[in-house]
Amino acid sequence: MLSSIIAHIPDWLVFFQAAIAFLLPVGANYLYNILNAWGNTGRFTAAAAGRNAAHKDKTALSASQPSPSSASGTPFSGNYAADLQAIRSAIGSNSDLHFREFPLTKLHTKGTLIYVDGMQNDRLLNLRIMEYLMFEATADTLASPLNSVPAMPFSDLTAAADLTAFNRSVLFGHAGLLIDGMPHGLLIELPGGANRSVTEPVSEALLRGPRLGFSEVLSENTSMLRCQGFSDGLELKSYRIGNQMQKDLVIAYMKDIVNPELLQEVETRISTIDSDFLAESGYVEQLIEDNWLSPFQQVQNTERPDRVISALMEGRIAILLNGTPFALIVPVTFSMLLQSPEDYYERWLPGSLLRMLRFAAAFLALMAPALYISFISFHPGLIPTELAISIIEARQGVPFPSIIEVLILEVSIEILREAGIRLPKPVGPAMGIVGGLIIGDAAVNAGIVSPFLVIVVAVTAISSFSIPMYSAGITLRLLRFAGMLFAAFLGMFGTILFFLLLCSHLTKLKSFGVPYLTPVSPFRLRDWKDLFFRAPLSLMKRRPAMLKTQNDRRKSKV
Amino acid sequence: MFTRTDDKITASQAAVFLNNSVLGAGILTLPRGVSEAVKTPDSWISILLSGVIVMLVILLMVKLSQQFPGQTVFQYAGRISGKFIGGLLCLLLAIYFVVLAGFEIRSLAEVTLFFLLEGTPIWAVIVPFIWAGTYLVCGGINSIARVFQIILPISIVVLLISYGVSLRLFNLDHLRPVLSDGIAPVLRGLKPTVLVYTGCEVTMTLVAFMQQPRQAVKAMLAGIGLPLCLYLLTVLVVIGGLSIDSAITSTWPTIDLIRSFEITGFFVERLEFPLMVIWLMQMFCNFCSFFFQASLGFSQIFRLKLKPVIFVMVPLIFLASMVPKSVGDVFALGDAIGNMGIALFILIPLLHSGIWLLRKKGVKQNG
Numbered sequence: 001m002l003s004s005i006i007a008h009i010p011d012w013l014v015f016f017q018a019a020i021a022f023l024l025p026v027g028a029n030y031l032y033n034i035l036n037a038w039g040n041t042g043r044f045t046a047a048a049a050g051r052n053a054a055h056k057d058k059t060a061l062s063a064s065q066p067s068p069s070s071a072s073g074t075p076f077s078g079n080y081a082a083d084l085q086a087i088r089s090a091i092g093s094n095s096d097l098h099f100r101e102f103p104l105t106k107l108h109t110k111g112t113l114i115y116v117d118g119m120q121n122d123r124l125l126n127l128r129i130m131e132y133l134m135f136e137a138t139a140d141t142l143a144s145p146l147n148s149v150p151a152m153p154f155s156d157l158t159a160a161a162d163l164t165a166f167n168r169s170v171l172f173g174h175a176g177l178l179i180d181g182m183p184h185g186l187l188i189e190l191p192g193g194a195n196r197s198v199t200e201p202v203s204e205a206l207l208r209g210p211r212l213g214f215s216e217v218l219s220e221n222t223s224m225l226r227c228q229g230f231s232d233g234l235e236l237k238s239y240r241i242g243n244q245m246q247k248d249l250v251i252a253y254m255k256d257i258v259n260p261e262l263l264q265e266v267e268t269r270i271s272t273i274d275s276d277f278l279a280e281s282g283y284v285e286q287l288i289e290d291n292w293l294s295p296f297q298q299v300q301n302t303e304r305p306d307r308v309i310s311a312l313m314e315g316r317i318a319i320l321l322n323g324t325p326f327a328l329i330v331p332v333t334f335s336m337l338l339q340s341p342e343d344y345y346e347r348w349l350p351g352s353l354l355r356m357l358r359f360a361a362a363f364l365a366l367m368a369p370a371l372y373i374s375f376i377s378f379h380p381g382l383i384p385t386e387l388a389i390s391i392i393e394a395r396q397g398v399p400f401p402s403i404i405e406v407l408i409l410e411v412s413i414e415i416l417r418e419a420g421i422r423l424p425k426p427v428g429p430a431m432g433i434v435g436g437l438i439i440g441d442a443a444v445n446a447g448i449v450s451p452f453l454v455i456v457v458a459v460t461a462i463s464s465f466s467i468p469m470y471s472a473g474i475t476l477r478l479l480r481f482a483g484m485l486f487a488a489f490l491g492m493f494g495t496i497l498f499f500l501l502l503c504s505h506l507t508k509l510k511s512f513g514v515p516y517l518t519p520v521s522p523f524r525l526r527d528w529k530d531l532f533f534r535a536p537l538s539l540m541k542r543r544p545a546m547l548k549t550q551n552d553r554r555k556s557k558v
Numbered sequence: 559m560f561t562r563t564d565d566k567i568t569a570s571q572a573a574v575f576l577n578n579s580v581l582g583a584g585i586l587t588l589p590r591g592v593s594e595a596v597k598t599p600d601s602w603i604s605i606l607l608s609g610v611i612v613m614l615v616i617l618l619m620v621k622l623s624q625q626f627p628g629q630t631v632f633q634y635a636g637r638i639s640g641k642f643i644g645g646l647l648c649l650l651l652a653i654y655f656v657v658l659a660g661f662e663i664r665s666l667a668e669v670t671l672f673f674l675l676e677g678t679p680i681w682a683v684i685v686p687f688i689w690a691g692t693y694l695v696c697g698g699i700n701s702i703a704r705v706f707q708i709i710l711p712i713s714i715v716v717l718l719i720s721y722g723v724s725l726r727l728f729n730l731d732h733l734r735p736v737l738s739d740g741i742a743p744v745l746r747g748l749k750p751t752v753l754v755y756t757g758c759e760v761t762m763t764l765v766a767f768m769q770q771p772r773q774a775v776k777a778m779l780a781g782i783g784l785p786l787c788l789y790l791l792t793v794l795v796v797i798g799g800l801s802i803d804s805a806i807t808s809t810w811p812t813i814d815l816i817r818s819f820e821i822t823g824f825f826v827e828r829l830e831f832p833l834m835v836i837w838l839m840q841m842f843c844n845f846c847s848f849f850f851q852a853s854l855g856f857s858q859i860f861r862l863k864l865k866p867v868i869f870v871m872v873p874l875i876f877l878a879s880m881v882p883k884s885v886g887d888v889f890a891l892g893d894a895i896g897n898m899g900i901a902l903f904i905l906i907p908l909l910h911s912g913i914w915l916l917r918k919k920g921v922k923q924n925g
Contacts, residue, residue, distance in 0.1 A: 008887075010880045017681045018873035018880075025692045026869050379674060384827040492831075493670050493683060496838050497690050500705070504694035507704035521707035523570060 032293070039292055074163040080180035083163070084112055087178070087185075091167045102130065104179065106138050111179035119173030119191045129154075129175075129188070159184040168246075190219075201303040201325075203470050208345045213303045218248050218322035224305040225252055225318075233257065234312070237267075241284075244276040249284065252308070252318040259315060259548045265512055266317050266330060281321040281328050288330075290510050295475050298511040300332040307341050315549035331512035333546070335519075335531050337472035338362055343534045351534040358466055359532060365464035365476045369406045370483035370495045372456045376402040378491030390452075397447035403488035409449050409457045410484070412439065414477065417461070518546040566769045569777040571703040575764055575847065576616075576781030578706040581788060582844035583665045583892075584754035585717070585837060588789055589796040589811040591754075596747035599733045599802050602793050604747030609786035611748070612755040616782050619758075619907045620774045623765035625914065631762035631906065632858035638910045638917070645859060647905055651759065652855030654898055656871065658757065659848035660878025661895055663687060664888050666841040667879070669810065673834060684879055688872055691846045695853065695868055699767050702850055706843050713836040714788070720816055720829045721791060727799040727819060753896030754789060757844070758782060760851055762907065809885070849875065 076083055084099075091097060096117040103110050111133060132153070160166035160176070166185040170176040173191020198220070201213030214221045222236055235255040240246045251270065253263060269288040278284055285299040286292065302308060303325045308318045311329045319328040329336075338358045343351040376395070380388040398405055416435040423431050440458075444451045460480070467473040479502070486494035509516040519527030526545045529535035543552045567575065592601040626634035631651065636644035667683045675683060694702060737744070765774045792812060797805055799815045808814045816830045826832065849871060857867040882888045 008881050008883065010877065014681075014877065014880045017685065018876045021681075021685045021688060021876045022869065022873040025689055025872055029696075029865075029869070379831075382826065382828075382831045384824075490675065490678075490682070490686065492674050492835070493838065494686075496835055496842075497686055500839060500842050501690050501693060503705050503708055504690070504697065504701065507694075507701045507708070508697040515704070517704065517708070521704035522568065523707055 035293065076160075076163060076166075076184055078183045080110075080178065080182075083185065084178060086163055087114065087167060087170075087176075090163070091171060094171070097171070100130075102134050104133060104137055105135055107181075109180040111177060114170050114176040114178065116171060116173055118194070120175055133177075154188045156188060156190050158187045160187055195220075204302060204304050204307070204340075204468065206304075206340070206342050206345075209341050210304070210306050212305055214305060214320075214325040214327060216323050216325055218250060218320060221305075221320050221325075221327065222250055222252070225309060225312075228305060228309040239270055241270070241273050242275060242277050247278050248322040249278070250320045252312060252320060254312050254315070257313065257315045257543065257549050257551055258317060259550065262315075262331070262512060262547070263317060266319070270319070278321060280324045281319065281326045284319060284321055285328055290512070294505065294509055295478055296334070296506070296509060296516065297337075297469075297471050297475065298330075298332060298509065298516070300329040300336055300469065301326045301471065302329060303327070304341060310341065310344070313554075314543050315547035315552075331514040331547075332516075333511065333514060333518050334506060334516050337469045338467060339530075340468040344537070348534055348536045352532070355534055356532055358468070361463035361466040362476060365460055365467070365473070366480055367483060367495070367499075368456050368460045368463070369410060369480060370487035370498065372453065373402045373406055373484060373487040374491040374495050377488070382492075391450070394452055395450040398450050399447070401488075402453075403484065405449050405453055406457070406484060409440075409443070409453055410460075410481070413457055413461050514546050519544075565698045565700050565767070567699055567703045567764075567767050568769055569773040571700075571707060572764050572768050572774070573777040573781035573784075574706045574710050575699075575703050576758065576760060576778055577784045578710060578840065578843035579757040579760045579847040580755055580782065581713075581785040582662055582757070582841055584789060585792055585840070586669065586810045586812045587665075587889075587892075588751070588754050589793050589800075589805045590808065591750040592747050592793060593797065593802050593805045595750045596743045597802070597806075598737075598739050598743045599735075599797055600737055600744050601747050601751075601797065602733070602790055603737075603744045604751045605786070605790050605793055607744065608748050608751035608755070609782070609790070611752060612758055612786075613779060613782055615903060615907070616758055616761050616778050617775065618911060619761040620765055620778050622907055622911050622914065623762050624771055624774060626766075627771050628766055630766040630854065630858060632855050633766075635906065635910060638914050647902075648855060648859050651902055651906060652852055652859060654759070654895075654902055655848045655852035655855060656874055657878050657891075657898075658895055659845055659852060659871075659875045660881070661888070661891055662841055662845045662848065663875065664879040664882060665892070666838065666845070668885055668888060669813075669834075670838070672810075673813065673830075680880075681876075684876060687842070687845070688849075688876060691842065691849050692868060692872055694846050695850045696865060698864075699850065702846055705846070709836075709839045709843055713840050714784075716832045716836040717788065720833050721795045723821065723829060724795055724799055724815055724819065727815070728795065729798060729801075732798050732801040733794070749896070751789075753892070753899070755782070755785070756895055756899040757848065759899070759902065759906075760847060763851060763854060 074086065077086070088099070092099075094116075098113075098115055098117065100113040100115075101110060102113065113130070113133075160169060163185070166176060166187070169187050174187040177186040177188055179186070195215060195217050198215050199213060200211045204213075212224060214224065225234065225236075231254075233254040233256045235253055237251045239249045239251070241249050249270065251263075251266060266288075270284075273284065273287050275283060275287060281301060285297070285301065289298040291298065300311075308327050308329060312318060316329050316331065319330070321328075339355065340358075343355050346354070375383055376391065380392065383391075395402075395405075400408070412435075416432075419435075420428060420432065436458075440454050443449050444454060464473045464476055464480075467476065483495065483498045486498040488494070490497065506517050507515070507521060515522060518524060519531060524545045526542060529540055530544070541553065541555050543549045543554060545552070588605075589601075592604055596604060623629075623631065623634075626637070632648045635648050638644060639647070663684055666687065667680050670683050671678060671680060694705060761778050764778070765771055768774055768777070796811050796815050800808075800811060800818075804814070805811045813830055813833065816833050817828055820827045821829070849868075852875070853864060853868045853871050856862065856871070857864045882891050
């Protein structure tokens, strides 16, 4: 008995292996915790959420105020000359700032119009506003009984809270007005800086569907959302975010559909953003996402207003930032990354077919090189014999193991793709032909790679272009290399392990509280109508169950 | 609540969890194990009978667990039979789960080394697999159940397709005559068939994790019903296709059946490859389930945090998987596990239900 027990005690090598098996996950966990703690400073975290809730009043306050320093912002003195002097000394050194002093004839007093070059319609400023101020404005208009803002005939007219805010707005492009005898500086005329015209979205082109894409101007973008239809449900909430340079940010949602808890969550995360400057909505995305270590995006970005509005109608929330045509949609699930608005615009059969095609393409883009490596290097016996023989014959001249072979071609294709973005438009196609066709052909002839691999890599590359979200495509490109490494080490077993790890990661991932793989798991049968299939519109009677909307009926009669 | 903070699973998730804990190595080995014991083609009757027995066992476990809502067996056993005895039995159960996890992963490694990765050192297969499992188990029962939900449908579809295609070899004569030697061989086959259901002990912890424990009976019976059907199908198809004699002589009869024919004009000529893929994934589920149960057991018995316990389990499971020296040892370990499972069944659910009933009656009479 004892001897048989002793005989079964593994030797010291096994214990050594066990120690390694123990140390690696512990080390990885330790590293993960350190990384997480380090990377989460200055961004939203689930752990900090409770703390934030306590400090919410404070953060909300600082979000609504122009800047943290504005608590001590200089107030208007009420004295015209002193205020003007203060403005001059604060921002007067800017060469593009104009001070236009003028008399108000009916009032026998004077005022100053302050504006920045190029941000105002000069003609309007000169002809209408100056004319009105100099010759028509009377004492009544300045002393309005209604509120603190005088009754002047401008649609955009606000009184600045203090000098700091006034200066800031003037430099942002508002026309500022300072009148002798008025306690506040006034802001008239919205800034009208240079911007481009509205064009078709470049990154999300469709054959069928609206051609309208967002532009860089926030007010235009919100107006595009409003233009989608008559409703009093669409609500826009404005924030001003940034410590050094502030930017306007708008949260859009349907107030009678969205889940209030989700809205609360988004607002909390937005108000905890602590950043100098938000250059693009990508900054917002990275500062509010749940898990910054995940390769998957947890916020969807889009330039299509129609996509945003249909997401809002499902009960999601959109975040728009001034200065970028990319709006963000939260929460996002994995299946959304493979859906295109066109699925809904075409009839349901072609829509479903295309959608399934995209799922297959995503699988290929992720797995094809890994499968190639594991079949060629490890299990040629698992593919049909004739095929295996012809592949091996074609590979005879190739001096590398399959992983090196695949890496050579994959990396060069990635380089080609990266270069393609930067190539000037007239050169692009020519370079594509040189890079893709000639180099591929030459590589095969030179015996560096096998012709079969060229097919695999080309199919992979094309498949990854069929994914409607560009950023999701990048994720799959990234993970493809991880899959290739797994396959190179353990063949089919490694590939399966890679798939299982990916599944494990995806099931842990959440986007604003919604599990990333819904409706596959947690299983929500109702939402399967809009997953691999796109059910006929008449059958999609309810909004997605995963969003727990207030009002989940899409039709008046269910 | 928009964001769920509690780590609970739905009834369907619980059913899938139980199913994936039970459905594992047996798919490949059951036809041999049962045929060896029965020696007549009546093994499918044994499967049915043992399935009914296991269902009764599970019913007992659920009923017992429902008396203690929100508590796993590791927590309530001490309340029934006293801290010391209860703790000891629970420790036994937790060790049982460790050994079971080691066994599952070892049989996985054996199959992988035999069919996929000849010549690879065995630790190179086992260790990455344990690591992948660790990553999943750290996510808690919800993540595990969700991965199971993804994998199960794929497994079932591939399994059914493989069996369906292999029907071309099916010969009803291999299954005849029915009950030629009377009922005795069927009863002999009960033990090896009950053994493939080892792992159903997870029921005693699953009920505690359910959102609606009242649906537990239905969920758990559904969870054991599916593997019962699949095992029955496996035995019918394999013995019908290979005949009882070749089923006894081959190590992995199911794979041998699938390897024995070719489908021409298809990308993969033999379905053994997809079968291997889903079997590996199914084993991963199996392994993760026991890994989680073992960690949960140790953490609840000794009142430790779950995560450090998970990490400590890694080398233990590795050692457990390395104890058998050969394939023969692995199968011997499998038998030992089966016996251990029966002993544990008598000790924990049966004994504890008895004590609980007595105590309750006693309270009533006194009150």
